[in-house]
Amino acid sequence: MSVLVVGTTALDSIKTPKAENPRLLGGSASHAAVAASFFAPVKLVGIVGKDFPKRYIELYRRHKIDLAGLQIAEGKTFHWSGEYEVNMNNRRTLTTELGVIETFTPHLPEAYKSSPYVLLANIAPALQHHVLDQMRKPKFVVADTMDLWLNIALPDLLRLVKRVDAFVLNDSEARMLTDDDNTVRSLKKIHKLGPKYVIIKKGEHGSILSGPNGFFVAPAFPLDKVVDPTGAGDSFVGGLLGYLASKGGDVEKHLRRAIIHGSATASFCCEGFGLSRTTKTVAKDIAERVTALEKMIKF
Amino acid sequence: MSVLVVGTTALDSIKTPKAENPRLLGGSASHAAVAASFFAPVKLVGIVGKDFPKRYIELYRRHKIDLAGLQIAEGKTFHWSGEYEVNMNNRRTLTTELGVIETFTPHLPEAYKSSPYVLLANIAPALQHHVLDQMRKPKFVVADTMDLWLNIALPDLLRLVKRVDAFVLNDSEARMLTDDDNTVRSLKKIHKLGPKYVIIKKGEHGSILSGPNGFFVAPAFPLDKVVDPTGAGDSFVGGLLGYLASKGGDVEKHLRRAIIHGSATASFCCEGFGLSRTTKTVAKDIAERVTALEKMIKF
Numbered sequence: 001m002s003v004l005v006v007g008t009t010a011l012d013s014i015k016t017p018k019a020e021n022p023r024l025l026g027g028s029a030s031h032a033a034v035a036a037s038f039f040a041p042v043k044l045v046g047i048v049g050k051d052f053p054k055r056y057i058e059l060y061r062r063h064k065i066d067l068a069g070l071q072i073a074e075g076k077t078f079h080w081s082g083e084y085e086v087n088m089n090n091r092r093t094l095t096t097e098l099g100v101i102e103t104f105t106p107h108l109p110e111a112y113k114s115s116p117y118v119l120l121a122n123i124a125p126a127l128q129h130h131v132l133d134q135m136r137k138p139k140f141v142v143a144d145t146m147d148l149w150l151n152i153a154l155p156d157l158l159r160l161v162k163r164v165d166a167f168v169l170n171d172s173e174a175r176m177l178t179d180d181d182n183t184v185r186s187l188k189k190i191h192k193l194g195p196k197y198v199i200i201k202k203g204e205h206g207s208i209l210s211g212p213n214g215f216f217v218a219p220a221f222p223l224d225k226v227v228d229p230t231g232a233g234d235s236f237v238g239g240l241l242g243y244l245a246s247k248g249g250d251v252e253k254h255l256r257r258a259i260i261h262g263s264a265t266a267s268f269c270c271e272g273f274g275l276s277r278t279t280k281t282v283a284k285d286i287a288e289r290v291t292a293l294e295k296m297i298k299f
Numbered sequence: 300m301s302v303l304v305v306g307t308t309a310l311d312s313i314k315t316p317k318a319e320n321p322r323l324l325g326g327s328a329s330h331a332a333v334a335a336s337f338f339a340p341v342k343l344v345g346i347v348g349k350d351f352p353k354r355y356i357e358l359y360r361r362h363k364i365d366l367a368g369l370q371i372a373e374g375k376t377f378h379w380s381g382e383y384e385v386n387m388n389n390r391r392t393l394t395t396e397l398g399v400i401e402t403f404t405p406h407l408p409e410a411y412k413s414s415p416y417v418l419l420a421n422i423a424p425a426l427q428h429h430v431l432d433q434m435r436k437p438k439f440v441v442a443d444t445m446d447l448w449l450n451i452a453l454p455d456l457l458r459l460v461k462r463v464d465a466f467v468l469n470d471s472e473a474r475m476l477t478d479d480d481n482t483v484r485s486l487k488k489i490h491k492l493g494p495k496y497v498i499i500k501k502g503e504h505g506s507i508l509s510g511p512n513g514f515f516v517a518p519a520f521p522l523d524k525v526v527d528p529t530g531a532g533d534s535f536v537g538g539l540l541g542y543l544a545s546k547g548g549d550v551e552k553h554l555r556r557a558i559i560h561g562s563a564t565a566s567f568c569c570e571g572f573g574l575s576r577t578t579k580t581v582a583k584d585i586a587e588r589v590t591a592l593e594k595m596i597k598f
Contacts (some may be wrong), residue, residue: 006390018575058378082378085554086384092329114549116587161487174504181385182522182523182524182525183503183521184521184522184523185523188523204506205501205504205505206516208481214594214595216595216596216598217505217521217523217595217596218590218596218598221515222482222483222507223481224481224483224487226481256597256598257598259598260598293516294436294598295513296513296514296516297515297516297517298555299515299517299553299556299558299559299593
């Protein structure tokens, strides 16, 4: 079954202590869509400017991503630049140029509206709502977010959280949203906001799912080299939802294994700048890391 | 089979954002010995002053801890006082009064020297060496440490690490020791210092074991209330080695499950000041959290 992915389609300029990489393909939807594409057909919703390099369109196409919902508008593509600190865990935004995304109104092609799996990747909650408004009874909706929306669009976000099956956020965002340092209490507080499933991402420490069957504590794949973690969280949710779509049937039954597939997919994202390593990955590589993770947690 | 535990036997005064608790029973050996006692007979090596409260001796006795190796000397018991920050993850030492520990020379009773399982809990590496020198071919030796010894006794520590089967340290200590931010690379570098097994403790994020059979990524038990994490690392290694001693046989076969038992035991330590919650724990409570952890990681 197919996955609809909405989010940002961007150009990222990323500085790390070791290198500088201008105008990489980035954005939450790019990372999530490519990650999901290893498992299921993907329909992309986004907007880019006339400056968007043709080679990135070709990259999407190589991953068989349906681009009927990608608008190409007059103006500049959303451009984010950021810098990572030595330990690669903290990053700061240097510049954000919204470009065409500022006036973006996502219109879904007819064929998109019945996608059973919907990933509202990180973008303004108002746009996530707008996409959801156009969907016809999706089977499973996941929303991701970022600290920016907690700061400037909290009412929209809180309304959104009530409308989704699973809400994904990282540990610092969970602390911010719930004003609580304790992960277990945070999870409980977020459930009270609406979603049946809550997933807190903890970077190299893995993630934790809370749902009707209790907690699932998932490892991250241990990496000996983290080149650029930008997009790892988007790859995680993309891989997760792609896997769920590939299985169909009962979500509860497949969700834990889906999280491990998300984790494995995200590990490749971290090993190269932008999407450079992810796009060299094949389904077999991901399956191998899933098997390795399975061995690493067994006792 | 029995476990010999050497380490500090101390009085801890602990301040958290919510409370202040003076002169609790503390020290690495106290936490580790009580944790190990849930699984196997424990022989304690340590020193206290004449001021050491009788009720703490009785506490050890209730846990059937052999005190033949506990010296009671003229002078004051080692006293540590520290303060935790709001998130309970960072602590700072307020005062350290060494007292009788300053001139401590551990002499092992004859019956101790053939203990098959030896836990060199956190104490000066010179003293850990001194205990090891007196042992007759122990089956499995684990050493724990702290940042202080990396700073003031590194040569002693590096000599010690060559003599042990397993070396345990926390993530910030691993970074300090190897000058490397990456956990996987740190583990590799520490193996090169000698030990067959290396375990990096990551607090609420669990721990990671590296050994001949690769990595074991172990979860921490998710707690909705952390009252005082002092001694959690000591409880972890104590529970781990106690479990191994209770099983006997091939260490490799039981090590992963031993780590989970250490993790479960340490979770109780965090739920009360000093040893207050741990001493109210029974083996069945720990077994229940092990079962719960098993369910939480299954996929």
